Amino acid sequence: MKKDIHPKDYRQVIFLDNASKARFLIYSTVATKETGKWEDGKEYPLIRVEVSSASHPVYTGQDLVVDTAGRVQKFKSRQSKASPKLAIGKSVKKAAKAERRASAASKSGKQSK
Numbered sequence: 001m002k003k004d005i006h007p008k009d010y011r012q013v014i015f016l017d018n019a020s021k022a023r024f025l026i027y028s029t030v031a032t033k034e035t036g037k038w039e040d041g042k043e044y045p046l047i048r049v050e051v052s053s054a055s056h057p058v059y060t061g062q063d064l065v066v067d068t069a070g071r072v073q074k075f076k077s078r079q080s081k082a083s084p085k086l087a088i089g090k091s092v093k094k095a096a097k098a099e100r101r102a103s104a105a106s107k108s109g110k111q112s113k
Contacts, residue, residue, distance in 0.1 A: 013045045014038055015052065022054030 013028040014036045025038055028047070036046035053059040 011045070013047055016046060016048050017052040017054050018048055018050055019055035020052070022052060024052065 007029045009029050009031070010027060011029075012025055013030060013032070015024045015026055015028075016036065017023070023036075023038075025044065030045075030047055032045045032047050034046040034048075035043050037043050
C-alpha cells in the first residue's frame, strides 16, 4: 500500500438519523464539534442527518414524507396561486400566435389553416 495517501482525520463517527433515531458508527472525515457516546461506552464525533437508510422510503418500504421545513406546503401554495395565471398566459400566447399567423397569411395571400 502507498503511504500517506489517506486523510489524517479519518476516524469513526456516529451518524444519527433525526427521523428514525437510528445510529450508525462509520468511518468518515466529516468535521463536527458535537460528540456522542456509542454502545461501547466510548465517545465519538456525532453527525445528525435528516434521512438515512433507516428512514428512507426506498429502503423501508413505507410511505413516509420527511418534510422538516414545510417545503411541500410552500410548493403547493405557490402552485395553486400560479396555475390560473399559467393557464391564462398560455391561452393568450396561443391567441397571439394564431393572430400573427393569420396576419402573415393575409399579407402573403394564403389562407390560414
